[in-house]
Amino acid sequence: MSMLRPALAGAGMNAAAVLKINGLSLLFQQGEVRTLESASDVDGREPMAGSVGWVNYLRQRWPVYCLSEQLELQDEVPSSRRTCALLAMDNGYAGVLCDDASIIKQLAGHRHEVPTAMKTAVTPIQELLASEHGLLCVSSANQLAAYIEYLIHAKKA
Amino acid sequence: MSQANAWLLNFGDSCRAAVGTRELLHLVDAPETFVVPCAPDYCNRVVLWQERLLPVMDMAARLGTATGHTPFLAVIGYQKKRGEYPQFGALMLAAPPQQLQVSDEQACPLPAQDSAWQELAISCFEHQGAPVPVLNLNLLFGTAPQ
Numbered sequence: 001m002s003m004l005r006p007a008l009a010g011a012g013m014n015a016a017a018v019l020k021i022n023g024l025s026l027l028f029q030q031g032e033v034r035t036l037e038s039a040s041d042v043d044g045r046e047p048m049a050g051s052v053g054w055v056n057y058l059r060q061r062w063p064v065y066c067l068s069e070q071l072e073l074q075d076e077v078p079s080s081r082r083t084c085a086l087l088a089m090d091n092g093y094a095g096v097l098c099d100d101a102s103i104i105k106q107l108a109g110h111r112h113e114v115p116t117a118m119k120t121a122v123t124p125i126q127e128l129l130a131s132e133h134g135l136l137c138v139s140s141a142n143q144l145a146a147y148i149e150y151l152i153h154a155k156k157a
Numbered sequence: 158m159s160q161a162n163a164w165l166l167n168f169g170d171s172c173r174a175a176v177g178t179r180e181l182l183h184l185v186d187a188p189e190t191f192v193v194p195c196a197p198d199y200c201n202r203v204v205l206w207q208e209r210l211l212p213v214m215d216m217a218a219r220l221g222t223a224t225g226h227t228p229f230l231a232v233i234g235y236q237k238k239r240g241e242y243p244q245f246g247a248l249m250l251a252a253p254p255q256q257l258q259v260s261d262e263q264a265c266p267l268p269a270q271d272s273a274w275q276e277l278a279i280s281c282f283e284h285q286g287a288p289v290p291v292l293n294l295n296l297l298f299g300t301a302p303q
Contacts, residue, residue, distance in 0.1 A: 024194055070201075071194040115203065115212035117246070117298045118196035125195060128203065128210055135191035135203070135210075147195070 015105050018136060019085050019098040022069035026098075026144075027129060027136040034093060036101050037084040039077070050152035052077055055084055055095040062086065064095030065148055071124070073151050087141035094145055108132065122150050163259045163282075165289065168216040169225035169251035174278070174290045175259075176233060182245075183232040184253060190230075197302045204247050206232055211247045212298060220273050227251050235294035246298040257284065 017033040019026045037055055042064045044053040050073050051063040064084055066074040081097035109131030114123065124147035129136040162178035183206070190202040190213055199218035203210045211232065217224045227249035234243040263282040267274045267290055274281075277297060278290035 023192060069192065069194065110208065112210040114193065114196075115200075115210070115246070115298070116301050117200045117212045117214065118193055118203075119301050120195055120197070121301075123195040125193065128193065130205055130210060135193075137193065 014107065015103065016107055017085070018102050018104060018133065019096060020100040020102075021067060021098050022080070024069045024071075025134060025136045027104075027138045028087065028141060030103060032088050032141040033085050033101065034088045035086045037086065037095070039082050039084050039097055042084055042095065042097070050148065050155060052097070055086060057086055057093055062093040062095055064097060066097045067148075071147065073148070073155065087144065089141045089145045094141075094148070096144070104133065109136075111138070122147055163257045163291070164231075164254040165257050165284065166216075166231060166248060166250055166254050166292075167252040168220075168249065169227055170217055170222045172217045172220055172222050173287075174216065174292050175257070175282070176231075176292050176294065178256070180233050180235055180294060181231055181254060182234050184250075185230040185232060185247070187228050188230045188247075200302075204230060206245070206247070209245060211245050213247045213249060214297060215249045217249075219277070224249075225251055229253060233294055235298070237295060237299055244298060246294065259284075 015030040017028050017030045042053040042055055047053050048063045052066045053064045054061040055064050066077045068074050080099045083098050083101050084095045085101050086093050086095050109129050112128045114125055124139045124143040125137045127138040163175040164181045165175050167173055188204050190204045199215045200212050202213040204213050215224055229250040230247045231250050232247050234245050236243055259282050265281050265283040265288050267278055267281045268288050274290045279293045280291045281288050
């Protein structure tokens, strides 16, 4: 539990993107956030199951998801979700609505494992980082996409 | 007759349990905690303590009783195995803990009406006419949620 590791030591994440969703700060490698769009650019017509609309990128459209602070899927988009971050996954892209997105060029702080008592089998949170920016929940585009897929299947069942 | 010191912990809503004297390390008043998503409702916050992030356990929620005002955190330490480095966690408390002297004669069965205690407690003793389970900290903090 709580194994301390300096954020810069071999972490491979010197520059990172932070997506704010209410009080939650989700941290991704900067390269995983391909573009930032205004939430008003999201096309809400005929959304895919679990999503709230589509965003265009590279002449294709990609699903956009709205998540709560607890990372539950939301059908209704809160007015605070003003930005759509397009995440690059192994097999395409997906948009995630957030309140705000920012880049941290040099991460400083200590990484901690998610405590055993909190670590559910499906969590997309890899680690926790206590930094000057507050508590950052470290994830990856592929893990978040797999988690969203899990939520969609669980909702259907 | 062997005497053992214990801390009586009040989780609110008449939900109580005990830990050994040496297991309670620190009492934190009105701490700042941080939400971690995708964690169980009874343990979805962490607190920063001495450069460690500790899981914060809401025992009332874990036992299915109402969570009241819990302004204190008890930082506890335990060992997975004897001789290993200690592990740490935090328990939400409604009131400061109370120190007790417990003897073997006070041993009693776990509360039968609450089956959750069967796996969360290692033993039980009677105090002021009521059973007080002794927390199994290793299981409580060292087991991943189902």
